[in-house]
Amino acid sequence: MPSDIASFIGVLRSDSRADCRRTLLPLQTEGLTLVSAGKRLVDSIDLTLASDKLTAVLGPTGAGKSLLLRLLHGLISPTAGTVLWGGAPLNDAVRRRQAMVFQKPVLLRRSVAANVDFVLRPKGTAARERRDALLADVGLLERARQPARLLSGGEQQRLALARALAVEPEVFFLDEPTASLDPASVLMIEEIVAKVRRRGTKVVLVTHDQAQARRMAEEVVFLHRGRLLEHSPAERFFSAPQSDAAEAYLAGRIVL
């Protein structure tokens, strides 16, 4: 019967997506190193992210957090070491199942709707409906026809989130998405990210905001001077950090 077939196809699709997610994780890095001008900006990082928990990458300025994110997403190539997603090397096929939002949203010189349309392909009624749904999710549907670059900082970042989510990522990288935003915008973005996380998307969040990390993180990766010092459940990291550097960082003392 048609409804049975539809539900069967639905099950197949959801199984297929689950398979994809299973095959993308775990993320494993081995000896991941980035050297620039003789300086080891990312230094021999061995990291395994196996679960779809929300991972916060913390560390003082210059710790290599954003670079690590770019290395994991393949935006830059490591000097040495490997990045494996589900045992497979990072390539375009893997990267298409991921999305990244940057600290400073990169918006096209087009309308709000056109920025999302840019990612949604092929075009058509279904794409328009999906675009409207994405914009509604981030509270920008009413501003769909306005120029994207005239939005406020928080709105621009929400649009960047909507556009990134249009690719239906299985892994979502966020590089300080709430830096320099007002508290209301921060809250809205955190709610959107939490909703994404609840849908089973793996979220890797770089943040300077310890309070935000405490609110959102389920596990923490702590970097210092390009090295991975801690990788532990968030609760344990915040209550009993294992390294002096992490303790000093949490206490608000400058660690460089």
Place this chain on the structure above:
Amino acid sequence: MQDFGGAFHLALQLVASGNADLLEIVGLSLRVSLAAMAFSCVIGLPLGAVLAVSRFPGRGAALVALNALMGLPPVVVGLIVYLNFSRAGPLGWLGLLYTPTAMIVAQTILITPIIAALSRQLLEDLHGEYAEQFRSLCLPKQRVIGALLWDGRYSLLTVALAGFGRAVAEVGAVIIVGGNIDHLTRVMTTAIALETSKGDLALALALGFILLVIALAINALVMTLRLTAQRYAYA
């Protein structure tokens, strides 16, 4: 030889009366230069975009060559086109010498490097802004190029204008390949040169005024478009 005041007065009369010869010359000038600009944009903009986003061995040399071609002497371009289109030349069988088509070809050769080089610089800056986002989205190169050309469209208008300005004010190439034939290939610049040499300053001045007005009008139009685009953050 007319005195300047008299020539000025006659020139204004010619413009005001809508003199048929004058309008024909202006019309042909615009047709030739706009066509050359259009062809140059079709060739030069994608070429500039490809150079902006591509990295390949010898790219630096290619950019140096392209920038150098911006200063192509019009008479040299005219000579090359002449040699190709003359009866003994490889394209002589086309019979295009001393036609507006030959003039369009010459001007296209002249301004394509300008449009390609300027758009390359502009689009490379834009690409610098978008590159990480595009890489994150795994966009194929043709989509990157399309997006850059679309998002840079208002700035590229200025580039096209620079090409048009060069074409419409150019005399060396069109006089060689067009021959400055009355009612056939006579354009504003060649007519100004001819009338000045004959001492008929009125027509030369009238054409000069129109040339200036056209340049000003197109500049004003593009400036208005750009300011509007900037107001809406599209440029």
